Amino acid sequence: MKDFFEKFGAVRLIGHITILTVALVATYLTVKQEPTDWPQVMVAALLFAGFLGIEWITTEREAPLADNMFLLAVVLQLLLLFALFFTLPYTFIAILLGIWCGNLLHFMSLGKAVAVTPVLMFVFYGIFTWHWDYNYMVISSALYWMLCLFTVTMVNSWIQETLAKEASEQLNRELMAAQSLLKEATRQSERVRIARDIHDLVGHHLTALTINLQVAMHQSEGAAKQQVEKSYAIAKLLLSDVRETVTEIREKSKIELRDALEALVKEVPRLKVNLTLDDNLDINDVELADTILRCVQESLTNTLKHSRADRFEIHLSREKNSLQLAMQDNGQPDAEIKPGNGLAGMKERIMALGGKIQFSATEQGFSTVVRFQGAL
Incomplete structure (x- = not known):
């Protein structure tokens, strides 16, 4: 994941430099015209600045936009690009359309993204054919369409590579956590x-x-x-x-959960995990320890899949004669919680041990609280 982010950071920088280069060249060519149309130059500069600013925001990894805001920003960026097509008579501005197509995979499948690219090229072809009265636009449109397809397929490859690597890393963390728990269970059984x-x-x-x-x-x-x-x-x-x-x-035959939990949350991609455990938990039931581990695992997976969170809090504490597991991220979940198979399975595990689970979605993020009464 680190290698991918480093690669993506380099690609992000190259993308910004490309946008800036296109903007400078187009502005220079416009200024060189006699007489210089300064209002046209100013409008073009503002449109380029808006396009670059949105690209900077939408590719920011440290503070990603929510899904609805991301979609709104991308649509606005496309409108700015179409406005540039009407403002300046340079077909090479369509290079920015190739860069923009990299956003499509964030909210649609590869097939749909590929299907969108001919529509974009038709708009490009129409503007330069009928507004600027250009000839040979079929060839130009075909070339820039190839650029859009290349961008879409490359971004899709990166996404698939990232997902595969994350799945492999997650499986490794789960195996390490299970191994640690098995070691503790064996030690307890021997004692x-x-x-x-x-x-x-x-x-x-x-x-x-x-x-x-x-x-x-x-x-x-x-x-x-x-x-x-x-x-x-x-x-x-x-x-x-x-x-x-x-x-x-x-x-002294209690199960030490700290090692298993630390193995599970170690180097989770895109998330800063804060793990807090009380010192005197005294968990003696292997099934209870395994259920706690599975709850944390499922919550982490859901946060990575369905949230743009960058922080995840885990607090396992003792309250009188009960055990409480509290987990919360700082993402923006849906207002209506619809438990899937993962959350349903988690609830079944907890209820089988006489525990209770509560989900809540607020502006601060999605939280899960699990209580095992009389577990200690």
Whole structure:
């Protein structure tokens, strides 16, 4: 993803330089005409400046526009370009049309984008044929149409490459998180097994020993009785130590979720993820830990797919006898929430463990709050 952004940053810069070059050449040719039509020069300069300004805004990665604003900006940019066709009699301005076509893939499929390009060329052909009375516009239109098709196919290739790379990186993060959780679950299972074996074997044997020593203590006398009493006291002390050890092992068999969550959110593309976990969560249920991990995974995926957010907050906290997972992005979600298969599956997982989930969409972004009552 980093390589793609670096490449896209370079292409963005070249695109801006190309627009500026076309603007300067067209303005220079207009100024050189005798007599100079200064109102025409001023109008053309304003149109070029507007086109370049919109291109700068729509290709900004740090603060991307919302979908509706992006579409409005792109349409306005196209109108400015058509106005330039009417203002200046230079067919090479259609180079900007090739640059503009790179925006089509942001809100339509490749097939539709390809279908739009002949319409744009027809407008270009019509303006220069009937408004400027140019000849041989069929050849010029065909050449600039090829440029538009090249731009559309190249942008589509970049998008597909980016999606494939992001999918691969996401799968890798999910595998790393699952591996970390599996390691924790195996460690917990081993600790519980050891604690159970100590309790069942050593504990029972020591219990039997203390009972036999107690019987022997009642049946013996003198110095022998004193030795039996000492042995009985030591056996009781050992039994107490074994019980404390078993209890301590069970208490320390909690699952540490931090490593798994950090692996899941590491280097997420286009998102700055802030992960906050309380220190004393004490999660002992593997299924609960897995559900929390899947909830974070699904929320991250939805944010990347359906939002233009650049920040994502995750807070896993303990509140009395409940566990709360709060997640929020800073995107602009739809006002009406329509849970798909992913959110429906998340809800089913949570309800199976007696938990509750709440979705909300506000101007601040989309938030998901999950509560597991009595989970701690």
